[in-house]
Amino acid sequence: MAFSLIGDDTCQFIAPTPLPDPYWIAVSPEAAELVGISLDSNQLPQDPDWLAILAGNPAELGQRLFSKPMATAYSGHQFGHWAGQLGDGRAILLGELNHQELQLKGAGMTRYSRMGDGRAVLRSSIREFLCSEAMHALGIPTTRALSLVGSKQAVRRETMETAAVCSRLAPSFIRIGHFEHYAANGLHVRLQELAAYLIEAHYPECKSSNTPYLALFKAISARNAKCVAHWQAVGFCHGVLNSDNISALGLTMDYGPFGFLDHTALDHICNHTDSGGRYAYHRQPKIMHWNMACLANAMVPLVEMESPGQDAAEILRAALSDFPPEYEAKWLTLFRGKLGLQIDTPDDMDLIEALLQLMHANQADFTNAFRSLSKVQKKDAHSNWRDQFLDRDAADAWLSQYRTRLQQESNSDAERAAQMNCVNPKFILRNHLAQRAIENAQQDDFTEVNRLQRILSRPFEDQPGFEQYALAPLPDEVVTDLSCSS
Structure with missing residues (x-):
């Protein structure tokens, strides 16, 4: 935290606890470029010291710019109730690179760890790494993820798992x-x-x-x-x-x-x-x-x-x-863009909310329903878009209103489709995709983590050959058991 109010009442200066025998799992090329870290042909830092640094090795840290790593104190309301003092219980701020604060999550115990062990497990670290970069690619304000480093160090949660450190970037981590x-x-x-x-x-x-x-x-x-x-x-x-x-x-x-x-x-x-x-x-x-x-x-x-x-x-x-x-x-600006509407009309809110209620009632896939809407044409009454809905009559009724609204727009169907496909992603980090990557990684296969990172870095492109990553999960692939345990 790059401000002057540092002291015992606001933070603890503490070195990370290094991961034993660390190894690379993934590095984000875009985040590395943001902070000026050069990568080799394997998309790993050319400077081999970065592995030790991002695993929290204090000896390597001392030789760099990061002379005073710290954990900060903060408080807050959790689930609506005042929780009192909290703080960085497993995140340690190393310092700044190119105006970005660099923080290691899962870097060991601090005075704010309470009953925790200061570590993060592999599964949650993979999810944070992938989603941070996926959200950035979607154009959503977010902290970034520079790297993911693993270790065979055992960590107990509901079961025994292995540890990992996710290095995070932000102009500031102030909360x-x-x-x-x-x-x-x-x-x-x-x-x-x-x-x-x-x-x-x-x-x-x-x-x-x-x-x-x-x-x-x-x-x-x-x-x-x-x-x-x-x-x-x-x-x-x-x-x-x-x-x-x-x-x-x-x-x-x-x-x-x-x-x-x-x-x-x-x-x-x-x-x-x-x-x-x-x-x-x-x-x-x-x-x-x-x-x-x-x-x-x-x-x-x-x-x-x-x-x-x-x-x-x-x-x-x-x-x-x-x-x-x-x-x-x-919200209205974003959803107008998702529907390809360039001019503002008083009834747009009703049209958007009617679509969301239609999707809710029919359990339509959120991402694919919006993405495929770009194929609807102003004058062609037939559209396969309706096939995503059990209630075809309701879908047709909404489509009729939508086409009427499109008549007020001056752009062509092709122009509108191109604009819509720049704001309606084809690829998102679906839970079943993340779970597949996690299960492979737990068997020391990180191919899927890196493949997902590459696909999600271009969420609005068609990416031929990877169509299966755009599909909704099958019933037996749905992941529902997500909790705060990490």
Whole structure:
């Protein structure tokens, strides 16, 4: 965390605990390029020291730029309840490369590990590596994954598994939980320094405001509103939208029991630990709004400083009301694009929501239903698109409304199809694909991990020969047992 408020009340300087006998599993070429790491013909770093560095070897770290690795303290609300102090219990921040913070997840115990062992297991590390880079390729704000390093070190979860370290990149890993931690502990100077750093480094537009802290709150809220709109547009379910898992930069972070919708279920719950469905797909926007309320509560002391004599809580409540229209505007823009609509009409919201309800009622595949919609033509009444729905009459009725709406657009069918195929992916990280890669990797075969990474780096291209990776899972391939255990 590249800001000056470092000390015993905010972080612990601690070296990673290295993985014994580490080996490469995968490296993201795009992420490596982002931080200036050259790769060889095998898509591995040319400098052999990077394996030891990204496995957490402190001797190698000391010879590089990473002289003061640290774990940070934060607090937060988990499943709607105040959890108190949390922190980087298994993630250690090494430092910066090319304006990107480099963090090792699964790097060993810290003072914030509580009852944990500080490690991450292979299966969850594969999922985080693949999804971080897949989300980036989809154009969704996210932390990045540079590499995945494995080891035969045994780790106990529900069963005995092996350890891995996923190296993560972000302009900053500051969370809403950092604000909550400083506010809850009365660390108002730290809170002020944290906000000042964010404004200087990541929200410079706030500096010109007469109330920069309020402007910062509005900017963080707006970014997260847009981020969750992106999730809804691709059918992504985060699974654990606790306030400590929310980025202050509006990035998707902390990939745990996530999942993309296969058969459309608007109330889908991807995390079986979430028995009440708090973080179900259709509730994600409201939960993100709730998390922004947690941020607002933590920022009350800051707004009091810059607006003395005024009701800071009321000022922030008013600012919080900007979240729903920010989200709705972005959601509508994204879904208009998915339907190939370039002009705005008052009935577009109804048309989109009718489609989502149709897909939900018929359990149509979320990704494929949108992708194949580009083949519908303005004047041709026949379309195979209807064959994805059990209720063909309902599908035909919606198609009739859609074609009527398309008459208002000036572009050709071919132009519209090209535009739609740039925003409706053909390939997503489906759980059954990730599970297949994990099972192979547990047998020391990492071919599928690397193949998936390559396919998902080009989600909007047809990629002949890999059509099976675009298919919905068969009934016996559906993966439902995802939890917070990693």
